[in-house]
Amino acid sequence: MSTSIPVITIDGTSGVGKGTLAQFLVQNTGFHLLDSGAIYRALAFGAVKAGLALDDVAELVALANTLPVKFEGTSIVYEGEDITPQVRTEDVAGVASTIAVISEVRAALLARQKAFATLPGLIADGRDMGTVVFPNAEIKLYLTASAEIRAQRRVKQLKSQGVSANIAQVTRDIEARDERDLNRKTAPLKPADDAIVIDTSHLDINEVCQKVLSLVVEKVLIA
Numbered sequence: 164m165s166t167s168i169p170v171i172t173i174d175g176t177s178g179v180g181k182g183t184l185a186q187f188l189v190q191n192t193g194f195h196l197l198d199s200g201a202i203y204r205a206l207a208f209g210a211v212k213a214g215l216a217l218d219d220v221a222e223l224v225a226l227a228n229t230l231p232v233k234f235e236g237t238s239i240v241y242e243g244e245d246i247t248p249q250v251r252t253e254d255v256a257g258v259a260s261t262i263a264v265i266s267e268v269r270a271a272l273l274a275r276q277k278a279f280a281t282l283p284g285l286i287a288d289g290r291d292m293g294t295v296v297f298p299n300a301e302i303k304l305y306l307t308a309s310a311e312i313r314a315q316r317r318v319k320q321l322k323s324q325g326v327s328a329n330i331a332q333v334t335r336d337i338e339a340r341d342e343r344d345l346n347r348k349t350a351p352l353k354p355a356d357d358a359i360v361i362d363t364s365h366l367d368i369n370e371v372c373q374k375v376l377s378l379v380v381e382k383v384l385i386a
């Protein structure tokens with residue numbers, strides 16, 4: 164399906180710089196954005212709101228099939244309510260990664276994600292974008308960085324927002340989420356065979372953005 168619509172996939176662990184790179188590419192290509200993590204987070208939010216048990220596959224799938232979420236600019240809107248700040252918490256991320264291990268839930272969200280691929284093109288950010296959702300993508304990127312470095316970045320970001328955070332706790336949360344995302348049976352986080360792997364541990368994210376943009380120009384995905 165993505166043969167005539169250019170798709171660039173960005174996969175990797177949480178806090179690795181995927182979001183920053185995706186936003187940069189959206190601005191520089193004019194392509195649409197699929198923030199697939201936000202779909203999993205919205206499902207987690209809806210499940211908690213509805214009081215669903217996190218192992219109730221039938222109810223979770225029913226919710227996933229009719230998920231009342233809309234993306235308006237940078238806002239995530241659920242049943243008319245802007246839930247952007249609520250879904251960006253580590254608690255919601257933890258629930259999202261817990262229900263994301265359920266293969267039936269992933270299958271229920273697949274068509275919704277594929278539908279984001281429209282002209283002029285798509286930047287798809289997630290865990291299984293290059294392996295499962297868009298296996299024919301023109302460019303597949305896989306970002307990595309150590310858990311310690313990602314935790315340091317997260318604490319710095321929280322501090323800049325006036326939120327204090329404990330580095331040891333943030334590192335543990337990141338490692339627990341990595342463990343679930345990397346080791347689940349369905350669509351585990353891993354680079355596609357044809358992915359370009361970029362370790363961002365010791366790279367400035369602006370350098371990463373510029374490198375990737377050169378690649379996009381080289382592949383003539385944009386003029």
Ligand code: DC
Pocket residue numbers: 177199200201203204256259260263288289290291292340344
């Ligand atoms: O990218 P994020 O931190 O917003 O994602 C939150 C969780 O959602 C992540 O820990 C696992 C799940 N997720 C997934 O399983 N597959 C995706 N394509 C995107 C997110």
